[in-house]
Amino acid sequence: MSEALGIDEHDLKAQNPRFLLRQPKALQWFEHGRLVKRHDCERQAGRFELFLDLLYVAILSNFADALAEDISGAKLVKYILVLAPSWHVWSDIRELMNSFYNDDLLQRLLILWLMAVLVVYGNNAPMVDEDIGAMRAAVGSYMVARITCNLAHLVFSFADYHHRRQQRLWVGLSTICLCIYIPLYFEDVPVRGKIAAAAVAVSLEEITWIFCYCPAAKKLLRVKYSTAVDVPHEIDRFAAFYIIVLGEFLYLIVKGSNAAIGLNERLLRAVWTLVIAFCLNWLYTHADGSMESTHPLRHNVYTGFSFAVLHLPLIASLLAGGHVAAASVAEEDFEDPQRWLLCEGLGVGMVCLYVFALIHGSQDEPGTLFMTKHVRLILRPITALITILLPLAHHLNATEILSIIMAMYVACLVWETVGSLKKGACFFEHWRETDYPEEVPQVSESKGNDLATP
Incomplete structure (x- = not known):
């Protein structure tokens, strides 16, 4: 209270x-x-x-x-x-x-x-x-x-x-x-x-x-x-630091113009890195996808401390993985250490995002959304596991690895977004009241011998 x-x-x-x-x-x-x-x-x-x-x-x-x-x-x-x-x-x-x-x-x-x-x-x-x-x-x-x-x-x-x-x-x-x-x-x-x-x-x-x-x-x-604690301020500060980490995905894909000139494979890796960072930002903001959810800082003391402590492994893993993903724009291919750092960093980061979503307290009544909370979130650990094991596929080059990771992250995002829709929801909202409202003519009143102005 x-x-x-x-x-x-x-x-x-x-x-x-x-x-x-x-x-x-x-x-x-x-x-x-x-x-x-x-x-x-x-x-x-x-x-x-x-x-x-x-x-x-x-x-x-x-x-x-x-x-x-x-x-x-x-x-x-x-x-x-x-x-x-x-x-x-x-x-x-x-x-x-x-x-x-x-x-x-x-x-x-x-x-x-x-x-x-x-x-x-x-x-x-x-x-x-x-x-x-x-x-x-x-x-x-x-x-x-x-x-x-x-x-x-x-x-x-x-x-x-x-x-x-x-x-x-x-x-x-x-x-x-x-x-x-x-x-x-x-x-x-x-x-x-x-x-x-x-x-x-x-x-x-x-x-x-x-x-x-x-x-x-x-x-x-x-x-x-x-x-x-002031909960909105805490949420705002943690989110700001998370954005700083995602900036590591974006800085190197432009710095030095390594993806120039025209359409090329390096440019494709730069765009895939951007999409991965965008998905990570969306998943963090989306949390567990509930319509009514209690933030971990408001839920109880255990989820509150878990929320704060979880951010250290989250930022450490995504910072390392994001840097390698962005640096791939300037490289011809990944060496084994880079492949492992990229995949383990992004995989551990996705595990942290899965736990992050679990500690949010859903207040939705059963059957409110298309999917239950655990079904909505099921692709996060699956995506994380595949990403962690991906370096074992030695025949994949840098572009193929980033393409697979990007595709899995996009699929995970689409799955959760659709699963978070309310049952009976439409995909498109009908556009209404798009015309200008009819103007009601204003009648001027004259006082005494004054002339009425139009």
């Missing part, structure tokens, strides 16, 4: 002058299990949040480039271990802006500072296995970014009491997790030891985040007021 405090945006601006530094106040919280919102208005991503996303376009592209240059098991592990921390910083900023966004000078400078630190991280992270200086710069910049976000949480906990206990628990535990990265600074520590330390740290950070904001932590802390 949601309750607003009755302050609309106009009244808020009238009551508060333009302060350079505003008091950070929680925008929503749970009070005795009841959701309370400070302002009864729908939030969208701020302009400076979207500006931050522009930097992630370059960072993610740099990570995918580094992986595609030398595809191997070790490089794949490095790719995951450098991508996950950048995702954690983005998530930290998302959490802060979701709960305490007031767009004052301090928050704008906070975003600028974090972006500057991310520039250091994005430049050095792809070379952590080549130079100890790059390793130290990447780990150091990441720790600075996380500590900055932790300090912001700590300061905000003094300014507002609604999230105080959970914020301070998060600050303490996440700071301890950062200490696990310290062995990465030392040149004497073997590479395997550094990989193990980074993997443990990344995993513990995920677990710590879930624990600090789950019902168990609320019971442990015996809180009267606890954290809550």
Whole structure:
């Protein structure tokens, strides 16, 4: 149940002058299990949040480039271990802006500072296995970014009491997790030891985040007021990051004009890559296809955490697969490592999209749509399995592989779209009221001796 405090945006601006530094106040919280919102208005991503996303376009592209240059098991592990921390910083900023966004000078400078630190991280992270200086710069910049976000949480906990206990628990535990990265600074520590330390740290950070904001932590802390999220803003931010990843499919199919001149096989691969990205965007937006559906963030705590955590493997897999698909425009054919990275990336991404659709709660009555939910979604795991196994067909060239994947994705999309139609629905809506309405003549009234005008 949601309750607003009755302050609309106009009244808020009238009551508060333009302060350079505003008091950070929680925008929503749970009070005795009841959701309370400070302002009864729908939030969208701020302009400076979207500006931050522009930097992630370059960072993610740099990570995918580094992986595609030398595809191997070790490089794949490095790719995951450098991508996950950048995702954690983005998530930290998302959490802060979701709960305490007031767009004052301090928050704008906070975003600028974090972006500057991310520039250091994005430049050095792809070379952590080549130079100890790059390793130290990447780990150091990441720790600075996380500590900055932790300090912001700590300061905000003094300014507002609604999230105080959970914020301070998060600050303490996440700071301890950062200490696990310290062995990465030392040149004497073997590479395997550094990989193990980074993997443990990344995993513990995920677990710590879930624990600090789950019902168990609320019971442990015996809180009267606890954290809550602005669901439309969260959905908007996750969707924005997903779009950034799909941009990796599109950038390289035009950059360098590799598909020129005229109609050729490279142009066909570019168009197929575009169609695959379009289908992935449609499937994400389509979710489970229900007419009435409860979003995972609104369904229950388990689906809410699953929705957030699922995005990391989703973006990691599609970013890698999409980069290879787009890069094929400049290549004559795939080598075996490229074939496997393309197919495994897109296949795992489709598995994630299948789980993503399953955790949406359908509220439709049985028999409302052409197909039941599980029948509608059945092509997603089938498509994923075929895509994952496709590299075993060694006789297929790059164009044939992309053609098969594109055809399966389109078939999956058409199947779900038709299956989501309401029973008795028509494919075409009759056009009505297409003519201009008849004009009713206006009669002018004359007063006294005045002349009536036509």
